[in-house]
Amino acid sequence: MNWFAKFEKKFSKYAIKNLMFYxxxxxxxxxxxxxxxNGLYDAYFSLDFAMIFKGQVWRLVTFIVQPPSNSIIFVVxxxxxxxxxxxxxxxxxxxxxxxxxFFTGVILNILASLxxxxxxxxxxxxxxNYINLALFMAFAMEQPDMEVLxxxxxPIKIKWMAILDAVIFGITIVFGYLVPFxxxxxxxxxxxxxxxxxxxxxxxxxxxxxxxxxxxxxIFFFLYKKGPAKSSTQRNFDKAMRTAKKAQQNARxxxxxxxxxxxxxxxxxxxxxxxxxxxxxxxRTELDDxxxxxxxxxxxxxxxxxxxxxxxxxxxxxxxxQ
Numbered sequence: 345m346n347w348f349a350k351f352e353k354k355f356s357k358y359a360i361k362n363l364m365f366y367x368x369x370x371x372x373x374x375x376x377x378x379x380x381x382n383g384l385y386d387a388y389f390s391l392d393f394a395m396i397f398k399g400q401v402w403r404l405v406t407f408i409v410q411p412p413s414n415s416i417i418f419v420v421x422x423x424x425x426x427x428x429x430x431x432x433x434x435x436x437x438x439x440x441x442x443x444x445x446f447f448t449g450v451i452l453n454i455l456a457s458l459x460x461x462x463x464x465x466x467x468x469x470x471x472x473n474y475i476n477l478a479l480f481m482a483f484a485m486e487q488p489d490m491e492v493l494x495x496x497x498x499p500i501k502i503k504w505m506a507i508l509d510a511v512i513f514g515i516t517i518v519f520g521y522l523v524p525f526x527x528x529x530x531x532x533x534x535x536x537x538x539x540x541x542x543x544x545x546x547x548x549x550x551x552x553x554x555x556x557x558x559x560x561x562x563i564f565f566f567l568y569k570k571g572p573a574k575s576s577t578q579r580n581f582d583k584a585m586r587t588a589k590k591a592q593q594n595a596r597x598x599x600x601x602x603x604x605x606x607x608x609x610x611x612x613x614x615x616x617x618x619x620x621x622x623x624x625x626x627x628r629t630e631l632d633d634x635x636x637x638x639x640x641x642x643x644x645x646x647x648x649x650x651x652x653x654x655x656x657x658x659x660x661x662x663x664x665x666q
Contacts (some may be wrong), residue, residue: 382406520551
């Protein structure tokens with residue numbers, strides 16, 4: 345996909361920096377609208393092609409304001425979670441690629457709604473649900489081992505939640521199109537579980553919406569991953585992650601507090617043949633290179649000393665168990 349690299353080089357200057365912040369602001373506006381003006385979103389802002397073909401073309405844009413949650417209790421946590429996802433993806437990919445990924449999801453969402461309207465005659469008001477799920481799936485592939493608290497109690501890795509989403513997508517798509525061939529009891533069971541709709545035409549519509557929306561994820565992660573080399577932003581982020589991982593591995597081996605730094609340093613120096621300094625990232629000592637200089641980091645929790653190459657490039661160790 346060298347064409348994408350050329351496309352990025354030419355148009356990257358037009359990318360919206362910190363895009364997810366503006367999206368979260370729109371979600372917040374949508375939440376206020378749904379809370380205090382119930383029914384206003386569906387009446388004038390939703391993705392309704394029956395009304396779009398009557399001239400209400402602004403719905404092609406305004407449907408984005410629908411928030412991922414309408415719960416007063418959970419909306420702050422949900423908005424923060426999606427802001428975190430978007431911010432991390434932008435740091436890993438760079439602003440341009442994140443912009444393309446997000447807006448491609450928006451376009452595919454519109455396309456899915458249009459197909460459903462033209463093929464099945466349904467004004468299927470697609471929300472931002474599939475757009476947000478595509479972001480989540482992308483985040484899970486980039487940061488699979490990150491842990492979140494399910495129900496604010498159970499720690500679970502992002503990758504397992506993504507696998508569950510993938511299973512739901514698969515059931516919705518495959519069984520949605522195969523619903524005429526399913527035994528009635530199987531259909532009813534899947535409907536009761538929330539995977540299928542009560543009518544065949546709604547099952548087709550749901551399957552089409554899921555399939556078209558997931559094309560965004562499929563295109564970017566099964567084609568682009570094999571494409572051009574990583575950008576400088578991606579390389580810098582990967583380097584920072586490797587540095588952090590090394591520092592955390594060394595953190596498990598070192599348990600001394602900052603108050604014991606000088607005592608341990610003197611004790612090591614007193615031992616013949618034992619180096620006085622050691623970098624917490626690369627492990628080099630003054631015995632490896634007499635020109636190396638070493639400094640303690642005041643922001644790291646613990647007895648961590650770094651060589652001149654890693655003093656300003658390492659990620660600070662907080663002391664929290666990983």
